[in-house]
Amino acid sequence: RSLLQKQQQIQPQGHIGEIENLLAGGIAGAFSKTCTAPLARLTILFQLQGMQSEAAVLSRPSLWREASRIINEEGFRAFWKGNLVTVAHRLPYSALNFYAYEQYKTLLYSSPVLRSYIGNGSGSPFVNFVSGGLAGITAASATYPLDLVRTRLAAQRNAMYYQGIGHAFRTICKEEGLLGLYKGLGATMLGVGPTLAINFATYEYMKSFWLSHRPNDSTLIVSLGCGGLAGIASSTATFPLDLVRRRMQVEGAGGRARVYKTGLMGTFKLIFKTEGIRGLYRGLLPEYYKVVPGVGITFMIYETLKTLFLPPPAP
16 A cells, blocks of 8 residues: 555544644744753854854854853853743744644645545645645744744844843834834745745655654654654755745844845845855754754644643543
8 A cells, every 4th residue: 555545544533622732832833942942042143144254253153152252241141032032932933833734734635625635534745845834934923023023033142132022022023113023024934935835745655654663653753753854854855945934033133234135036146146155054054953852843833732721532
């Protein structure tokens, strides 16, 4: 039998309610982000290094050197700088992401035209891919201002231009207008759709493949491992878009010069011209360190909470 047929056999039989689904997704995302916050901050700082003028910073970036600098200059707690706003963003984002994913899957599977192509099963990679992309766009659009504030707070070094979440919101609105809260949204939409599409499709496929060959393995290990692989696949494919998004988000913050004035494609071209192809992948190593445990933990906690929230079987 094909892998798709095996996929359809091992789908979970129970369904949780909408509130439970939102809770499971939100808690999973917030917990994972807190665990990987130090590497998330290192990734953002690496992505923004091309906006600095120091030749030494650009020539030989080092993960451990940057980590040592943070500890020496800002203290160990600085690794979690901006984590409160990260959690404030991740709770609704992850909740909406997983919830919308399930809703889009249900909607697509209810289409008679689509069912005529994929049959009556519930494990289509195409549906998982499309549902994941739409879910990511939906969640990112709804929570984008919090994501921008999170990036601004995490990008700060010694000079604390923004004094907290509320101060950052007020300052951005005052200095850059309401639209300043949506700076970089275009790059985000182009990046988050493919990222989440690849994430969900890869995770579902790898999980089905794994369980079809080793059905007795722990679901914790399976979801952790498959989530990590999904994170690697999605990050590799979409990292340049994420880097451009970060650059556009912090441009003009705290009196920074406005470097990228030609939109998304112009920013791509400028980074490629001044920093080369490596500039578009600046920070990829800490990104890998972050996404392997991060995405793995997210799926592991989500699957665990879904199991806990399942209604007891009827007697």
